[in-house]
Structure formats: C-alpha cells, structure tokens
Amino acid sequence: MTQTIQIKPITRIEGHGKITITLDETGAVLDAKLHVTQFRGFEKFCEGRPFYEMPSLVERICGICPVSHSIASAKACDTILGVRIPKPAKKLRRLLNCGEFIQSHALSFFHLSGPDLALGFNSDPSARNVFGLAKAHPSLAMDGIQLRKIGQQIIESCTGKRIHPAWVVPGGVNQPLSEATRDFLLSLVPEGYAIIRRTLDWFKGSLENYREEIRTFANFPTLFTGLINSEGNLEHVEGKLRFIDSKGAIILDHLDPVNYQEYLSEHTEDFSYLKSPYFKSLGYPDGIYKSGPAARLNVCNGCGTPQADQEWAEFTGLERGPVLSSFYNHYARLIEILYSIEIFERLLNDPEILSPHVRAFARNNEFEGVGVVEAPRGLLIHHYRVNEEGLITWANMIVATGNNNLAMNRGILQVARRFIKSDKITEDALNRMEGLVRAFDPCLSCSTHVIGGSSVRAELVSYDGTILDTTLS
Amino acid sequence: MRYPAFLQRIADRADVQPARVLTFSINGQDVSAREDETILAVARENGIPIPTLCHLDGLSERGACRLCIVEIKGSPKLSPACVTLPRQDMEVITNSDRVLDYRRKILELLFTERNHVCSVCVSNGHCDLQALTIELGMTHVHYDYLHSQHTVDASHERFSVDHNRCVLCQRCVRVCDEIEGAHTWDVMGRGHLSKVITDLNQPWGESTTCTGCGKCVQVCPTGALSEKGKSVAEMTKKRQFLPYLKLMRGEEQK
Numbered sequence: 028m029t030q031t032i033q034i035k036p037i038t039r040i041e042g043h044g045k046i047t048i049t050l051d052e053t054g055a056v057l058d059a060k061l062h063v064t065q066f067r068g069f070e071k072f073c074e075g076r077p078f079y080e081m082p083s084l085v086e087r088i089c090g091i092c093p094v095s096h097s098i099a100s101a102k103a104c105d106t107i108l109g110v111r112i113p114k115p116a117k118k119l120r121r122l123l124n125c126g127e128f129i130q131s132h133a134l135s136f137f138h139l140s141g142p143d144l145a146l147g148f149n150s151d152p153s154a155r156n157v158f159g160l161a162k163a164h165p166s167l168a169m170d171g172i173q174l175r176k177i178g179q180q181i182i183e184s185c186t187g188k189r190i191h192p193a194w195v196v197p198g199g200v201n202q203p204l205s206e207a208t209r210d211f212l213l214s215l216v217p218e219g220y221a222i223i224r225r226t227l228d229w230f231k232g233s234l235e236n237y238r239e240e241i242r243t244f245a246n247f248p249t250l251f252t253g254l255i256n257s258e259g260n261l262e263h264v265e266g267k268l269r270f271i272d273s274k275g276a277i278i279l280d281h282l283d284p285v286n287y288q289e290y291l292s293e294h295t296e297d298f299s300y301l302k303s304p305y306f307k308s309l310g311y312p313d314g315i316y317k318s319g320p321a322a323r324l325n326v327c328n329g330c331g332t333p334q335a336d337q338e339w340a341e342f343t344g345l346e347r348g349p350v351l352s353s354f355y356n357h358y359a360r361l362i363e364i365l366y367s368i369e370i371f372e373r374l375l376n377d378p379e380i381l382s383p384h385v386r387a388f389a390r391n392n393e394f395e396g397v398g399v400v401e402a403p404r405g406l407l408i409h410h411y412r413v414n415e416e417g418l419i420t421w422a423n424m425i426v427a428t429g430n431n432n433l434a435m436n437r438g439i440l441q442v443a444r445r446f447i448k449s450d451k452i453t454e455d456a457l458n459r460m461e462g463l464v465r466a467f468d469p470c471l472s473c474s475t476h477v478i479g480g481s482s483v484r485a486e487l488v489s490y491d492g493t494i495l496d497t498t499l500s
Numbered sequence: 501m502r503y504p505a506f507l508q509r510i511a512d513r514a515d516v517q518p519a520r521v522l523t524f525s526i527n528g529q530d531v532s533a534r535e536d537e538t539i540l541a542v543a544r545e546n547g548i549p550i551p552t553l554c555h556l557d558g559l560s561e562r563g564a565c566r567l568c569i570v571e572i573k574g575s576p577k578l579s580p581a582c583v584t585l586p587r588q589d590m591e592v593i594t595n596s597d598r599v600l601d602y603r604r605k606i607l608e609l610l611f612t613e614r615n616h617v618c619s620v621c622v623s624n625g626h627c628d629l630q631a632l633t634i635e636l637g638m639t640h641v642h643y644d645y646l647h648s649q650h651t652v653d654a655s656h657e658r659f660s661v662d663h664n665r666c667v668l669c670q671r672c673v674r675v676c677d678e679i680e681g682a683h684t685w686d687v688m689g690r691g692h693l694s695k696v697i698t699d700l701n702q703p704w705g706e707s708t709t710c711t712g713c714g715k716c717v718q719v720c721p722t723g724a725l726s727e728k729g730k731s732v733a734e735m736t737k738k739r740q741f742l743p744y745l746k747l748m749r750g751e752e753q754k
Contacts, residue, residue, distance in 0.1 A: 077654055077662075083732035084620045191619065196731040390729065416654035416705075417728065 029057060032452055044471050046460055047298075048443050048452075056447050059440040061432075061464065063301035063471045073422045078104050078391060078413050079197050085409065086191045088426070089470055091134060094127035094182060095402035095427070097195040098264060099409040102398030104197030106285075107413055109392030115382035116199030118374055121264045123185050123195065124400070125371035128263065129219065130178025131403035132320070132360040132367075135468040136226075137171020140357060143462050144233070148240065149455055167229070170222045174364070177215045177222075181371070184208045199386035206381060213375050219368045220334075227338065227361050237354060243445045244463045245353035245438030248273030250306055250316035252430075253323035254284070254401050260331035261323060261339075261366060263401040269326045270306065270316070275348040284399035287408055293425065301471070303432040304425055315437065318405030318430035319467065320359035325349035332373070335366035353438060353466045360403075360468075391417040402427040404468055428469040438463050524590040533586050540568055540581035543594060550594050551603060551635055553628060554669035555582045556719055558742035560678060562670050566606050567632065570594045578602060600636070607632055608641045613692045614648065615664040621723040622735035628721030629667060646692065653698075655705030658728055659717050663695050665724040672696060672716035672725060679745055684710040696724075715741075 030050045043064050051057040069088055076084060082100040086093035098120050105112055136144075142155045145164050154162070161168035179189045185204065186192030194200050234241070250273070254266040268282040270290070279290065292307045292314075305314030316322075324343065330336045342350065342362060350359075374380055391413055398409045404427035412421040442463045446456035519534040526539070526548050533542040538561065543550050553565040561582045569578040573591035578599065586592070593599065610616075610629070618624045632638075650663035670687060673696065677683040684707050688697050698707040717725040718737050726735045 075652060077652060077660060077728070079729055079731050080620060080622070087620065193624075193732040193734075196734075197729075201731065201734060388729065416660075418652055418654055 030054075044464065044469075046439060046464075048447065054449065056440070056443045059436070059443040059460075060298050061301075061436050061439055063299045065471060066300050070422045070424060073411075073419050076419050078107050078396075078411060078417050078419055081409075081411065081419065082195050082197065083191070083193045085424070088424075090190050091131050091470060092127060092402050092404070092427075093191050094123055094195070095400055095407050096409070097192070098124060099398040099400045099402075099407045100411075101195045101197055102400065103396035103409045103411050104398070105387075106396030106398070107391050107393050107411065107417075108197055108387070108389040110198055110387040110389045112199045112387050113382075113384045115203070115379050116385045116387075117265070118377065118380050119185065119200045119204060119385060120195060122204075122371060122374045122380065123182060123200075124264050125367040125374070126178045126181025126185070128178070128367040128403055129181065129364050129371075130175045132364050133171055133175040133178060135403070135465075136357055136360050136364075137168065137174070139468070140462070140465050141167065141171060143458065143465070144230070144237075144357065147236070148458050148462055152454055152458065155458070167226075170226060174219065174222045174226075177219050180215060181212060184212055196386065198388055201386060203383045203385045204380055209375055209381060213372070216368060216372045216375075219371075220365075223361060223365045223368060227365065230358065230361060231341075234358075239445070240459065240462065241352045241354045243442050243459070244466050245317075245434050245441060246351050247437065247441065248351060249434055250278065250309075250314070251322040251325045251349055252306075252316050252318050252406060253326040254399070254406070255281075255327050256331070258331065259328035261327040261329070261335075261363075263367075268399075268406075271326050271349060273349065273351065275325070284406075284408070285397040287397065287399065287410075287425070291425070293429075299432075301432050302425075302429055303436075304430055305433065312433055315433040316430065317353070317434050318427065319356060320363050320403070321350055321353065321356045322405065323401060324359045324362060330362070330366045330369075332366055332369035335362055335369055338362045338365060353434065353463070356466045356468065363403075404428050404470055405430045426470075428467070428471065431467045431469065435464060435467050435469065438467075522586060522588045524586045524588065524592065526592045527594055535585065537586070538582055539570060539579075539584050539586055539592055542586060543581060543592075548594060550581050551632055552582060553632060553667065553721055554671065556671050556675075556739070556742065558679070558746045559671060559674045559719070562674065564668060564670050565610075567603055569599060569602060569606075571596050571599050604636050604638050605642075607636055607638050608643055610667050611638075611641045612643045612645045614646075614650065614666060616722070620732055621665060622726045622730045622732060623665075623723035623737075624733040626733070626736045627723060630722075648692070650695070653704050654728065655703035656707075656710070656712075656728075657705065658712065659704070659714065659725060660728050661696070661698075661704060661725050662723065665722045666696060667722055667724070668694055668696070669721055670696070671719040671721065675715045675719045675742070679742070679749075680711060680713050680715050682709050682711050682713075685716060 032048045045062040045064050047060050048056060049058040081104060082097040085096045085100045088096050138157050142160045145160055145167055146155050183189045186194035250270055252270045254262040255269050256262040256266045268284045269280050270278040272278055290307050291304050294303045294305060294311045305311045306316050324339055330339045395412045400407050407427045408425040410423040411419055414420050439460055442459050446459045519536050521532055522535055523530060523532045526543055531542055531546050540550055550568045552568045554562050563580045563583040566580055568581040570581045571593040572579055618630050652660060652662045654660035673685040676685045684698050685696055687694050688701055689695055698704045699709055718739055723735060
C-alpha cells in the first residue's frame with residue numbers, strides 16, 4: 028500500500044508551504060509535491076480600484092520585495108498613462124531596486140539559508156537558525172545583518188520607509204533625491220563591498236562541503252529565462268527577455284516581455300494555490316524553466332560591471348553549459364549583491380540622479396499595461412486592464428516564485444529519492460528538502476495572489492488508485 | 501430664526517437684538533456663552549478639547565458623526581456638543597470615562613461599516629479619521645466588519661469618489677450647498693447603506709449641476725473624495741479657503 032508522509036510547515040522560508048511524499052508498495056519514493064497552502068486573492072480584489080493606487084496596493088503582496096512589485100506595477104501604469112517617464116526617474120527606480128536586491132538576497136543567504144550553509148545540513152536542528160549562526164559564526168551573522176541593513180537604509184533614505192514605501196508612482200517617483208541623501212548613501216558603499224567580498228571568498232571556499240546538495244538540488248536540464256539589456260548583459264529593471272535551453276543555446280532572444288502571453292502560459296494544479304507557468308511551445312509540463320539568480324547569470328553575456336563580471340566568469344566556469352543545480356542560486360545571489368552595489372555606486376556618481384525632474388503627469392490614455400522586472404526571486408509580471416475611468420477591470424500577475432514552481436516540485440522529488448531511505452523521514456532528509464526549497468528562496472505568500480482553484484488536500488492513495496483518506500488543510 | 505435679508509441684517513446687529521449671555525460649567529470650569537452658541541463652540545473658545553469629525557469651521561452643523569458627545573448632568577443620554585445649546589447653570593462633562601468609551605465605540609463602528617485600510621489610501625497620513633484613532637486611543641475594532649462592497653466613481657474628469665472610504669459626514673453636501681451654491685451632493689438610502697450621490701444618483705461626470713470647483717474634495721475628511729492621479733498618501737487637503745470665502749460672502753452682502 029502506498030504511504031503518504033507530510034512535512035508541514037516548511038520552516039525558514041517566506042510564507043507557508045507543505046510537502047507531501049508518496050511511497051509505493053516497496054517503500055520507494057513515488058512522488059513528491061510542494062503545496063502552497065495560502066490563498067490571497069489579489070488579482071480579484073484589485074478589480075474596481077483606480078490604477079494609480081496599484082503600485083502601493085500590490086506592494087502588500089510581500090514585505091520582502093515590495094519594491095519589485097511597486098516598480099513592475101508602476102511600469103504597467105506608465106503604459107496606461109501613455110507616457111515616457113523622465114530619465115532621472117528611471118535611474119531613481121533602479122537605485123531603489125539595488126537596495127532591495129541587496130536586502131532581499133542578504134536575507135535569503137544569511138538569515139534563511141545561512142544556518143544550513145555555515146553549520147551544515149546535518150547539524151543540530153535546535154541550533155540551526157539565525158541565533159545558532161550568531162553563536163557559532165558571529166562575524167558571518169553580523170555581516171548578514173549589516174548587509175541587509177545597508178539595503179534597507181537605501182530604501183528608507185530614498186523613500187522615507189523601509190517596508191511598503193509609496194515612492195514609486197505611475198509616471199516616475201514622487202520625490203527627487205537630495206544631495207545630503209546621496210552623500211549618505213555613498214558612504215554605505217565601502218562597507219557593502221567589504222562584506223560581500225568577504226562572504227564570496229568564504230562561500231567559494233566552502234563549496235566542496237555541499238557536493239551532495241549540489242548534485243541533487245533540482246539538478247536537471249530545464250530552460251532558463253531572464254532579462255538582459257541591449258548588450259545582452261544582466262538586467263533587473265528594464266530590458267528584454269531571453270530564453271536558453273539546458274545546453275546554453277539561445278532559443279528566443281530580445282523578446283519584448285510585454286508580449287509574455289505569446290510564449291508563457293499558466294497551469295493550475297489542484298494540489299497547490301501556486302500556479303505553474305510554463306514555456307508555451309513545449310507544453311505542460313515539458314515547458315519547465317527556471318528563473319531567478321542563477322538563471323539570470325546563465326542567460327546573460329556578463330554583468331557589465333567590473334567586479335561582478337569577474338565573479339560571473341568564475342560562476343559560469345562551474346559547468347560546461349549553464350549551471351544546472353539550483354544550489355548555486357546561493358552563489359548567484361552573492362554575485363548579484365556585488366553587481367547591485369556596483370550599479371548603485373555608479374548611479375550615485377551620476378549627477379543626473381539629483382535632478383528634480385522625476386515624474387510625468389498624464390491621465391489614463393491606454394486601456395492595458397504590462398510591467399515586467401526581475402524580482403530577487405525571478406521574473407515578475409504585472410498586467411492590468413482599465414476602463415475609460417481608469418478603474419482596474421482585470422489583473423494578472425505572474426509572481427517570481429511561481430516561475431520556479433515546476434522546478435521546485437521536481438527538485439523535491441529528486442532530493443526525496445536521494446535522501447529518503449525508509450518510511451521514516453530522517454532529520455537529514457527533512458532539512459535537505461527544506462534546503463532545496465530555500466535555495467529557490469520562494470516567497471510563497473507572494474506567489475499565491477490568485478483567486479479560484481480548489482482547497483489544498485492531502486491524499487492517502489493506495490497503489491490501485493483508490494483514495495483511502497482525504498484531508499482538507 | 502431666519503428673517504428676510506433686510507430684516508436679518510437688523511436682527512444680526514448685537515445692539516438691536518442683544519443675545520442673552522448665560523453661564524454654565526464645562527468639566528467644573530465656569531464659562532459664559534451667548535445663548536445661540538453651541539457647547540462645542542464655547543468649549544473651543546475656552547480651550548477645552550472635544551473631538552469632531554463632521555464639524556468643519558465655516559459650515560453649518562449637522563450632528564452626523566456623534567463623536568462630540570458630552571454628558572449633561574441630569575440627562576440620561578449623551579448629547580452631541582455641536583448641535584446642543586447651553587442653558588443657564590448646565591453642567592457639562594466632556595471627558596468622563598463613559599463619554600470617552602462611547603466615542604471610541606462610535607469610531608470603531610465607523611471603521612466596521614466601510615473599508616478604511618489606511619496603508620493603501622490616498623489620504624494616508626493626512627486623514628481626519630486616522631488622526632481621530634490616535635487622538636481617541638483606538639487600537640482595535642471590537643465589532644465584526646460589515647465588509648460592504650462599494651464602488652469607485654471616477655467618471656469626473658478631475659476627481660473621484662471612493663464610497664468605501666466615506667464616513668457620511670456630509671461635509672461635501674454642506675460645502676456644495678452652502679458655499680458653492682450648487683447642491684450637487686446629497687445623500688440617499690438609509691442607515692449604513694446610505695451613500696452620497698451627485699444630482700439624482702447619476703455618475704459624477706454626468707452631473708449637470710457640478711461646477712467642478714473641488715471644494716467637496718478639499719473638505720472631505722478621508723480619502724473618499726480625491727483628486728485623480730494622486731497616489732497613495734499623496735492627497736493633502738487645503739481647507740484654509742473656507743473661512744475666507746465665508747467672510748467675503750458676508751462682506752459682499754452688506
């Protein structure tokens with residue numbers, strides 16, 4: 028008889044999730060699934076709201092990456108206004124985004140995954156948390172806290188608020204940057220560099236310790252996608268979309284992400300509130316692709332900044348083709364922090380960043396708008412339709428975590444097959460599966476903003492297919 | 501009592517019709533007042549705070565929000581200070597536990613009726629209702645929310661009305677009628693289902709009486725009436741115009 032093992036809830040991730048593993052009659056792992064058990068309803072309750080409220084409304088999807096949501100949303104609203112936003116506004120949005128990447132990636136690397144990485148996946152679970160980390164490796168923990176603080180200070184200095192700022196608005200941003208703030212922000216740069224250099228050196232030196240994790244953390248061929256700029260370099264805010272296959276060949280290049288519906292489609296599974304986007308022409312589930320830090324470094328031709336470019340060259344040298352293992356997301360996150368600090372410094376040294384010309388004003392001139400950015404966790408798409416009055420009539424959001432839903436599910440199966448040896452879940456196996464999920468840094472509360480679909484169920488299924496027990500959770 | 505204009509001018513002259521002056525007490529403090537002054541006005545003249553929401557200097561009183569309730573010795577019910585006139589030797593209490601408790605409850609009930617989520621409101625940080633929660637120490641809503649669904653009317657070229665944010669204070673109704681003289685706004689329905697409407701409940705943009713002056717937007721205490729295109733927390737209201745307008749109207753008529 029098949030047997031179902033549940034892990035609930037998964038710890039040290041953003042949001043709530045559950046894993047179900049099904050064993051066959053011989054006790055071998057038959058299937059494993061990640062259930063996202065939260066339900067939010069954002070796409071539905073945005074309907075009827077004025078479009079210029081959207082950047083702040085959708086920020087509430089997440090407390091970690093509200094900036095990404097506000098920029099994607101504001102870009103969609105820029106299209107609805109029918110304006111080209113002033114150049115300084117573009118630069119200021121990018122500056123803010125750097126702050127967010129630094130703090131979000133620091134949170135994922137140090138606070139959430141740090142305990143696994145520094146203390147070991149097999150270490151005592153009672154101490155395997157950020158406090159245990161602070162005890163065993165105080166300097167590493169302090170670096171993490173300090174780096175995240177720098178990111179948060181960037182956001183606060185620009186916008187007046189660390190979380191959910193109302194600074195990014197349709198048409199640009201609502202306050203220019205003062206000279207004093209610019210100078211203060213520049214003073215944060217040296218410490219940022221020092222921390223990220225130290226952390227990169229430490230992490231690269233310890234990669235050997237994670238050989239098993241690297242081998243099993245969603246290490247299988249998939250497509251990769253990410254935004255690139257006109258030179259094909261790493262891009263977080265503007266840019267066009269590129270898809271590469273598992274060998275590294277470019278399938279589609281310089282796609283306008285506004286037309287995402289031409290090549291992406293969403294599939295709904297009844298075991299999770301999280302939808303599974305897939306590459307349309309390959310169908311479901313073969314159109315599995317990865318998005319996020321490692322995927323971005325895989326698809327681009329380089330970072331376009333001197334220090335990050337060096338690290339990028341080393342990163343891409345890890346494997347002959349694209350870097351497949353999702354464990355390397357941790358590595359990629361550090362490189363992206365370095366890249367963000369470099370871009371941040373470059374923007375602050377640009378005199379135009381102080382320009383007071385930061386907002387374009389217009390009424391709604393278009394009836395539809397799509398805004399796309401790279402959020403820390405991957406591609407983020409906001410798509411709105413408005414009526415004559417400027418009220419939202421329809422909204423669709425493909426949130427970063429969702430892009431990796433298929434890969435996470437298949438990755439959990441891979442880890443379960445490697446680490447589950449009996450009908451008991453050992454602490455080892457449990458933390459490996461959670462670790463796999465953490466490698467994607469999913470924001471489960473972000474990603475389930477849709478309405479509809481059935482509730483989450485855990486099923487106990489016998490080998491002949493009859494359902495023995497069903498629970499609603 | 502209102503007289504025809506030529507008589508009213510005489511009636512308004514204090515030397516011809518002196519208003520009777522009476523004395524009473526507020527919180528044990530002896531105060532004197534003209535008989536046609538409200539308790540609220542006298543309290544404010546004497547620096548005694550009474551919270552208000554629907555009251556706005558320059559508009560007539562409506563007694564819509566009941567937040568200015570006070571205790572009057574000898575009366576079992578609480579009375580709204582904005583529409584209650586003092587009597588000789590009346591003893592008024594503005595800050596008893598009972599009064600403070602009821603004020604907070606009234607405020608909580610206002611929150612249950614509509615959607616007042618400040619964080620995504622255009623008036624966040626510049627809102628009379630929000631300021632009152634701080635002033636009255638409201639930390640939670642102890643009643644069930646009604647979760648009523650209201651629409652946004654953005655048909656006007658420059659302004660929009662979000663009924664979800666409306667507290668039915670009727671400042672818009674009064675300013676439109678008393679100051680602008682258009683009387684575009686009014687109220688329809690009963691109880692918590694009441695809503696402010698333009699003309700005969702047609703879209704604001706199709707109103708034939710609205711002059712587009714925007715006074716209603718400026719006096720609105722919450723984010724219910726706002727200028728289009730304002731993002732969250734960007735809607736600040738300018739109300740200084742009201743006393744000047746009143747004054748100049750008065751001078752013109754002389």
